Amino acid sequence: MQLYQLIIIFSTVPLILAQMPSFHSLRHINLVSLLLCLAYSICVTAGSINIGKSKDAPFRDYSMNGSQLNKVFGAFNGISIIATTFASGIIPEIQATIAAPVKGKMLKGLCMCYGVIICTFFSVAISGYWAFGNQSKGTILSNFMGDENPLLPTWFLLMTNIFTLLQLIAITLIYLQPTNELFEKWFANPKMDQFSTRNILPQLIFLSLSVITATTLASMLPFFGDIMALFGAFGCTPLDSFCQWFSTM
Known part of the structure; x- marks a missing residue:
């Protein structure tokens, strides 16, 4: 199966579930997403620990490879991943503005x-880099x-991949x-019922x-992930790293 075919198949699930009307309908998905992440x-x-300690552990080299350009784009990619990971702080920030005291709740x-x-992201990053x-x-x-x-039993790999797939669906719904x-702001009529035709x-x-x-763009561009990483590094970093903490001051 080609990558673009997998992208198209995967997109059918968010296409259906994206019709949820508001953040409130996602509270159960947020809980499931947390459990899947854990x-x-x-x-x-x-x-990673099991592989790193096994007798067939791969050779480990902790130096940086690649050209200077690859290192620069790799840095942007890493910043984007970290910024996206910490973007979930936006949700409690929004919820904290509902009732006073805003500062304490936020x-x-x-x-x-x-x-x-930190418990999830860094445990994976540190153990994975230590092992490989x-x-x-x-x-x-x-x-x-x-x-x-x-390097691990097939059932273990299948289970972990299923967790990943379900987590991606949950994240996609949240970011939609x-x-x-x-x-809703542009096209909905506030004078009519939310579930009216x-x-x-x-x-x-x-x-x-x-x-x-x-989905079409992601299927057409083999480097779609790198483009999103570059824009995400510039777009998500100020929003996730600075705005939240300034708002608590």
Whole structure:
């Protein structure tokens, strides 16, 4: 199966689930996403430690490879990944503005959010880099497959990949919500019921078009991930790293 075919198949699920009307309908998805993230982190960390301590552990080199240009783009990619990871702090920030005291609730929400992220994100990053060195790939699960034979049992790899797939669906739904809110602001009629045909039909059309457009671009461009990483590094870093903490001051 080609990559573009997998992208198209995957996009059908967010295309259907993206029709959820607001953040409030995502509270259960957020909980499931958290549990999936914890399960994935535990599996990957345990797998990396197991491989690193096994007699067939791969050779580890912790030096930086590649040309200067590759290192620069790799740095942007890393910044984008970190910024996207910490972007979940936006959600408690929004929720904290609902009722006073805003400052206290926002700070507690951000601290809890970042605490979970540090436990999951850094456990995977540190254990993966320790086990594979500079041969660590963008997705550490790719390293688990080995050059010829899988380094871990097949059932373990399948379970971890399922966690990843479900987590990607949950993340996609969360990041589609600002687009949903924007379309509701532009095309919805506040005087009519939220679930009336007048409000549901524009949401269905424009949300579907946005998902289809993103899927088409991702399928056409083999370097779509690198482009998103570059723009994400510039777009997400100020929003996630500075604006939140300034708002708590």
